[in-house]
Amino acid sequence: MKRAKHRSDCPTNFTLEILGDSWSLLIIRDLAFKGKSYYGDFLDSDEKISTNILANRLNMLEVERIIKKTQDPNKKSKIIYRLTNKGLDLLPTLIEATLWGAKYYPKHNAPKKFIIRARDNRVEFIKEIRTKLKGKI
C-alpha cells in the first residue's frame, strides 16, 4: 500500500495523498467524535459507506499507522479500531474541516454546543478529546 513515489515533496500534498478522498476522514470523525470503534459501527454511519470501501480505507489507515487494531477484551473474536498518536494529530484538521462545513451548511445536524466549543475554545477542546481518546489507546 505504501506509495513508491510521491507526486511532490509538498507537505500539503503528502496529507492529500493519504487522506484526499471523501471517506477516510469520515472514519476518523467516527473514531474521534462519535465514540465508534467497531467495523459495524462505521458501516452504520449516516453516509452509508460500502463494506468494500470501508475495508479498503481501514487497511490504508492501518498501513499509514493512523489507526490500529486491537482485540476486544470482552470478545476475543471482535476487533477494536483506535486512533494512534499520528491519527490523533489529525484532530485539528478534522475540526477545521468540520467548522468550515458547519459555517457553509447551516442545515447541518452537529450539536450547536460542539461547534461553538470547537470554534471558540479550540485548543482546550482538542486537548479534551485527545485525553479522552488517549485513555482508550
Add this chain to the structure above:
Amino acid sequence: MKRAKHRSDCPTNFTLEILGDSWSLLIIRDLAFKGKSYYGDFLDSDEKISTNILANRLNMLEVERIIKKTQDPNKKSKIIYRLTNKGLDLLPTLIEATLWGAKYYPKHNAPKKFIIRARDNRVEFIKEIRTKLKGKI
C-alpha cells in the same frame, strides 16, 4: 454541479463532499500560499495536475463559490482566479493539513519558517495571509 442530495447532514461530510479529493486543496494551496492565479500556473505545480482534472476542479470550486474568476486588467483575454471569502475560510483547514504533512513527512520541502510560523503563531499567520489575499479580491 450542485448535489441534489447530501450523503448526510454532518458538517464534516459536507466539506468532504466538496473537497474530498486529492487535487482541490492543492489548487487552494497554490492560490493561498504560492501566489498563483493563472490556469497555467496551476498546471506548472510539482504535482503535475492534468488539464482535464484542473478544468473540472476549477469549475467545481467556482460553482461552490470557493474561487471566482476575473479578467486580468493587463490582458483582457486572460483569466485570473481568486479565493472568495468562503475560500479564504479554508485557510485553517489547509494549514492544519499542511502541518500534519510536515510533521509526518520530514522530507518535505516547505520553508522551515513557514511551518514554524503556521504552527506557533497560527492566528496571526492566518490573518496575515488573509489580509494579503483580501487585497487581491
